[in-house]
Amino acid sequence: MSQTLPSPTDLAHELKSLALELGFDRAGVAGVEPVEHGGAFLRWLERGDHAGMGYLEQRVEERLEPARVLEGARSVLCVALQYHPLEGAEEPTGDLWPRVARYARGRDYHNKMGKLLRKLARRVREAYPHCDTRPYVDTGPVLERALAARAGLGTTAKNTCLLSREGSWFLLGELFLTLPLEAGEPLTDLCGRCTRCLEACPTDALREPYRLDSNRCISYWTIEHRGAVPAEIRPQLEDWVFGCDICQQVCPWNLRPSPAADHPDLHLAEERRDLDLVQLLALGPEEYRRRFNGSAMQRARLEGLKRNAATVMGNRPEPRYRPALEKALTAESDTAVRRHAAWALGRMGAEPSRVVLERALAEEEEPAVAEEIRHALGPEPDRKKNQHARR
Numbered sequence: 001m002s003q004t005l006p007s008p009t010d011l012a013h014e015l016k017s018l019a020l021e022l023g024f025d026r027a028g029v030a031g032v033e034p035v036e037h038g039g040a041f042l043r044w045l046e047r048g049d050h051a052g053m054g055y056l057e058q059r060v061e062e063r064l065e066p067a068r069v070l071e072g073a074r075s076v077l078c079v080a081l082q083y084h085p086l087e088g089a090e091e092p093t094g095d096l097w098p099r100v101a102r103y104a105r106g107r108d109y110h111n112k113m114g115k116l117l118r119k120l121a122r123r124v125r126e127a128y129p130h131c132d133t134r135p136y137v138d139t140g141p142v143l144e145r146a147l148a149a150r151a152g153l154g155t156t157a158k159n160t161c162l163l164s165r166e167g168s169w170f171l172l173g174e175l176f177l178t179l180p181l182e183a184g185e186p187l188t189d190l191c192g193r194c195t196r197c198l199e200a201c202p203t204d205a206l207r208e209p210y211r212l213d214s215n216r217c218i219s220y221w222t223i224e225h226r227g228a229v230p231a232e233i234r235p236q237l238e239d240w241v242f243g244c245d246i247c248q249q250v251c252p253w254n255l256r257p258s259p260a261a262d263h264p265d266l267h268l269a270e271e272r273r274d275l276d277l278v279q280l281l282a283l284g285p286e287e288y289r290r291r292f293n294g295s296a297m298q299r300a301r302l303e304g305l306k307r308n309a310a311t312v313m314g315n316r317p318e319p320r321y322r323p324a325l326e327k328a329l330t331a332e333s334d335t336a337v338r339r340h341a342a343w344a345l346g347r348m349g350a351e352p353s354r355v356v357l358e359r360a361l362a363e364e365e366e367p368a369v370a371e372e373i374r375h376a377l378g379p380e381p382d383r384k385k386n387q388h389a390r391r
């Protein structure tokens, strides 16, 4: 016997309440019709604004037509977790953590969000056994901000984040359902004539409102890119080790007090709290596993984090960084880390490290690293002159 369903309005109310009861901070419902700005997404891909993130070119039809994601899908329950309560939020001290995007400092939100979504799916199926469900957190073929905007959780802002009156420090997840739920009302624009994020972006990655060029974005280079970062990009990464929060930090909606949802597991984790830049550059695989198990920062991998630490040392030179960089140049197995260490020593002034650099150059087998060392040492005549001066 088929189950009599409540009205779409009542169903939406019931499932949104259930999501909030389970621990999500916000919940809304989106329909599964094709997304409104599909053309803009295709143009973004065509221009190559997604940089090296080739996976975004896959399963485009599903991204543009959410109904394809789950057979019989009628609605998407969009949920959000706030990861940075504004009231009482303190910036961590030390030279590493203020340079890590806030969403990545605690436990990996994919785990928390995934667990909560699976629990939500279970509860929905218990109440409505004929309902099919499919949860997504970040990784699926889903344009999550477009769906969350449709559900009324926020509006797409000029910095391309989802922005609500409570700001943009939110993580998003989706539960696709074969139940017919009444969809929410999209919010109207919250940016108005403001352009603070465009002006504040240090790399001009926000080329125009609502358009992010990942080829220029610090988040892309520090998280997604593998191998050495092109030399002309490195100074633009400033002091960011993982991600970048600037275009959110300057947003007036993020400067207002907001309801402080607190998720302690998204706070800076105890096992990483005392880590600094020097320790990060020296980290071995075992210590990395101990410190970063269950952290969203694993996305950059150990060698990516070490590479980024060396970049920051080159951009914000301090004498105490020199021994760590010299060690990385001579003992590190990853080519990109050795390249960045040589570059950073050059930026600090090669002279105090000249002996180490020359020895490393004599022993280096990787042409790209040797080139970085030669560049750090300076033009050939200067090198000869300095050698004579030391004799």
Ligand code: SF4
Pocket: 159, 200, 201, 202, 203, 204, 205, 206, 212, 216, 217, 218, 219, 243, 244, 245, 246, 247, 248
């Ligand atoms: Fe610019 Fe940083 Fe925002 Fe990327 S994350 S657009 S680099 S401010």
Ligand code: SF4
Pocket: 157, 158, 159, 163, 190, 191, 192, 194, 195, 196, 197, 198, 247, 250, 251, 252, 253
């Ligand atoms: Fe919109 Fe201004 Fe915030 Fe940028 S800084 S997202 S333009 S309100």
